[in-house]
Amino acid sequence: MKTIKIISFIAFLFISIVFFESCQKEQADTAVPEFTVLEPMLGDTAVGETHIEFTVTDNAGLDDLVVTIKDKSETVIYSKHSNVLDLKVFAFHDHYHLDGITSITPLIVTLMAMDKSGNTKTKEIPIFAKP
Amino acid sequence: MYKIIVTAMLLLLSGNALACDICGCSAGGNYFGILPKFQQNFAGVRYQYRSFESRAHESISENGQASMEYFQTTELWGRYVLNKRLQMFAFLPFNRNKRVEDTKTTVVSSLGDITAIANFVIINSDSSCKRYKHLLQIGGGIKTPTGKHEIIRNGIMLNQNIQPGTGSFDFPINAIYALRHKQIGFNTEMGYTFNSPNNQHFQFGNRFSIVARIFYWKKFKQTILLPSIGMAFEKTKNDLISSIKQDYTGGEIVLANVGFDMYYKNISLGITYKKPMTESIGGGYISNRQRLSANFIYLF
Numbered sequence A: 001m002k003t004i005k006i007i008s009f010i011a012f013l014f015i016s017i018v019f020f021e022s023c024q025k026e027q028a029d030t031a032v033p034e035f036t037v038l039e040p041m042l043g044d045t046a047v048g049e050t051h052i053e054f055t056v057t058d059n060a061g062l063d064d065l066v067v068t069i070k071d072k073s074e075t076v077i078y079s080k081h082s083n084v085l086d087l088k089v090f091a092f093h094d095h096y097h098l099d100g101i102t103s104i105t106p107l108i109v110t111l112m113a114m115d116k117s118g119n120t121k122t123k124e125i126p127i128f129a130k131p
Numbered sequence B: 001m002y003k004i005i006v007t008a009m010l011l012l013l014s015g016n017a018l019a020c021d022i023c024g025c026s027a028g029g030n031y032f033g034i035l036p037k038f039q040q041n042f043a044g045v046r047y048q049y050r051s052f053e054s055r056a057h058e059s060i061s062e063n064g065q066a067s068m069e070y071f072q073t074t075e076l077w078g079r080y081v082l083n084k085r086l087q088m089f090a091f092l093p094f095n096r097n098k099r100v101e102d103t104k105t106t107v108v109s110s111l112g113d114i115t116a117i118a119n120f121v122i123i124n125s126d127s128s129c130k131r132y133k134h135l136l137q138i139g140g141g142i143k144t145p146t147g148k149h150e151i152i153r154n155g156i157m158l159n160q161n162i163q164p165g166t167g168s169f170d171f172p173i174n175a176i177y178a179l180r181h182k183q184i185g186f187n188t189e190m191g192y193t194f195n196s197p198n199n200q201h202f203q204f205g206n207r208f209s210i211v212a213r214i215f216y217w218k219k220f221k222q223t224i225l226l227p228s229i230g231m232a233f234e235k236t237k238n239d240l241i242s243s244i245k246q247d248y249t250g251g252e253i254v255l256a257n258v259g260f261d262m263y264y265k266n267i268s269l270g271i272t273y274k275k276p277m278t279e280s281i282g283g284g285y286i287s288n289r290q291r292l293s294a295n296f297i298y299l300f
Helices: A002-028 B002-013
Strands: A034-039 A045-047 A049-057 A062-071 A076-082 A089-097 A105-115 A120-130 B042-054 B067-083 B086-101 B105-111 B115-124 B132-143 B171-181 B184-194 B207-216 B218-220 B223-236 B251-264 B267-281 B286-299
Touching: A034 A105, A034 A120, A049 A062, A049 A105, A062 A089, A076 A089, B086 B132, B115 B171, B207 B251, B251 B286
Parallel strands: A045 A120
Antiparallel strands: A034 A049, A045 A049, A049 A089, A062 A076, A062 A105, A105 A120, B042 B067, B042 B286, B067 B086, B086 B105, B086 B115, B115 B132, B132 B171, B171 B184, B184 B207, B207 B223, B218 B223, B223 B251, B251 B267, B267 B286
16 A cells, blocks of 8 residues: 555656646747848849848747748749758758849748747848849 | 779779869868778878869859858778778768858868778789789768758858768768889779758769879888879769759869878878869859878878
8 A cells, every 4th residue: 555655656746747847848939930131131132033041040940931022912923931840940042033023123032930839930021123 | 804904994984073072062072092001900190171262153152252261171080901802991070161251251160071981892912923913992881960060150050061061971982993013003093972962951962083193102121102193083063952953063173183102111191282273163163272181091
């Protein structure tokens, strides 16, 4: 009987610690992913092609990364998903050829990253495209 | 025997050549050099210096800045002879990479990627009763991603080509052939590296290299002197990001090289200087400067 009590007590302690630890972990990750953008910068004018280069980081690990370019009518002219699952850091580097630009056109480059806990960060960078 | 040698020579001298340090990447070609005493173990240290000039282009250097890049590798390496037919090589590099731009200088120093290679001895007629001494080895191995490849500075991950490691498992294969008649010898080695993508979806282009040297062998009592001259050809395919070929990467280069090796008892010292003769790298935006390598070997 005494042995059962001791085992029950140890089991209770163990379960409590595990539960407490898991609660702590759940509370821990509220940090959103962070972008450090090298290009484009706000208000840049792209001629011929857009150069997009940035690094995204997350303390717990990324889940998804999407980069889009939209024109003023919200039409998506460029969209790229990157497989960043479980990465804590990812360097994005791509060039998009701006075809069909006939005059100075405002565009919005949008970076969206989500981490494994569902924390999302979106960054919009307005730029201009020139033929 | 001669059919095998001729076939081996044709294999070594044909095909498209590839392997260069495009953008001066840390995954540079790995030459064995003229190896002494084919059937003895050795441990040693060697040093390699390479420098590059990248001219301004937005696809090559951040913000279109020109840069100079300097790559220094100091590595421990060794050979263990398992038996008459099988030899193991291991390379443990430490890299110091430096990029100098107008507005900033970036330096990274860290352990690089460890490589292990097994070579099979196909021909070894290193016997004093033979007029011609031949050696033919072929082998392959694995380069493991032990070096850092996600170093960040000011929030931005450094370009993959300046990281101390590639972050990928890569698979080098090689062939070495040496021939000596009296005091004159010929040595050639060929290598090809199959690179795989890392977790950043970056994949260095596969690399090919071939080098041929003529050497003079002179023995003074217990000391052997071995001056050599030769040519090297290297070619690399374009780097890939998410399997997409990257412009302004890849290329080919021809280098002239001059070397001097000295063996005394169980010790070997060597130095090699390489100068680019002609090249087309990174769409012509990248130029190799001189390369220098030195090595120390202890045979046991």
